[in-house]
Amino acid sequence: MSLPGTNLSDLSPELINQLKKVIDGQELRLTITSAYALSEEEIFEIKKSLKLHDNREVLVENLVDESILGGLILKTENYFYDFSIKGKLQEITDKFNF
Numbered sequence: 001m002s003l004p005g006t007n008l009s010d011l012s013p014e015l016i017n018q019l020k021k022v023i024d025g026q027e028l029r030l031t032i033t034s035a036y037a038l039s040e041e042e043i044f045e046i047k048k049s050l051k052l053h054d055n056r057e058v059l060v061e062n063l064v065d066e067s068i069l070g071g072l073i074l075k076t077e078n079y080f081y082d083f084s085i086k087g088k089l090q091e092i093t094d095k096f097n098f
Contacts (some may be wrong), residue, residue, distance in 0.1 A: 027057040033073035033084070038062045046072075 032038065032046060047058045065073075068084035075081075 027059055028076060029059050029061070031061045031063060031073075031075040033063045033065050033068060033075070035064070035066050035068050035070050035084075037064050046074075 030047075032043070043060050043062060047060060050058060068086045071084040071087070073080075073082050073084050073087070
């Protein structure tokens with residue numbers, strides 16, 4: 001006996017295909033945190049600058065966090081890059097706090 005909604009046959013074929021892509025590593029999920037909502041053009045330029053050579057599709061989620069003041073925070077399943085002003089200020093503060 002299984003719980004309702006836990007059987008794979010309950011999932012849509014589209015959702016199953018998306019799950020397979022993630023499991024097979026055919027797509028990269030990228031979260032971009034910025035101080036304002038990025039335009040489609042800005043997101044396109046960021047995706048283009050990643051230069052993925054393995055033909056994976058890049059799925060982008062843009063989170064807005066005004067507290068980062070400026071710059072970007074990029075996060076994938078395995079990596080975290082903080083290019084924000086808040087992050088740089090924190091690095092400076094940490095250096096002076098022994």
